[in-house]
Amino acid sequence: MKRDHVTVYSHSEEETQAIGAIMGRIMTAGDIIGLSGELGAGKTCIARGIAKGMGISRHYHITSPTFTLINEYPGKVPLYHMDMYRLSDSSDVNDVGYYDYLGGKGIVVVEWAEKIADALPAHAFHITIEHCDESGRKLDIEGTVDTIAVLKSKLKEGGLI
Helix, strand or coil: CCEEEEEEEECCHHHHHHHHHHHHHHCCCCCEEEEECCCCCCHHHHHHHHHHHHCCCCCCCCCCCCCCCEEEECCCCCEEEEECCCCCCHHHHHHHCHHHHCCCCCEEEEECHHHHHHHCCCCCEEEEEEECCCCCEEEEEEEEHHHHHHHHHHHHHCCCC
């Protein structure tokens, strides 16, 4: 499977969510998005944007599932939002039911994906978020060639690259 990437710079929380919303609109059931970055980098912010783009109701407050490990949000396509921060490594994913969500009818977003990198399928998307300054972020998005091409086009249309 051929992969590609795009690097995007966000200058605000709103831009980060807009990038996530574009991703949410182009993702399909069974897709997995791994998020990596330091504490406070914007992983949950991009997850909020993905939920918005997927059409998840605004009545749901998208929060990091650090203590619950998995939050499920219903929609036409459900969102399964996972946080692996408290796991020591991928050997713990069986205990949280991780594999039960893969390849299903929803989209899976995994925060702290680097902790379970060897448990992520080859087709998973990866977003690495880095601080540039107080509000600026660099997002490196990697995925399949076809989806990255669509993402680049939509990001250009939205004035984000």
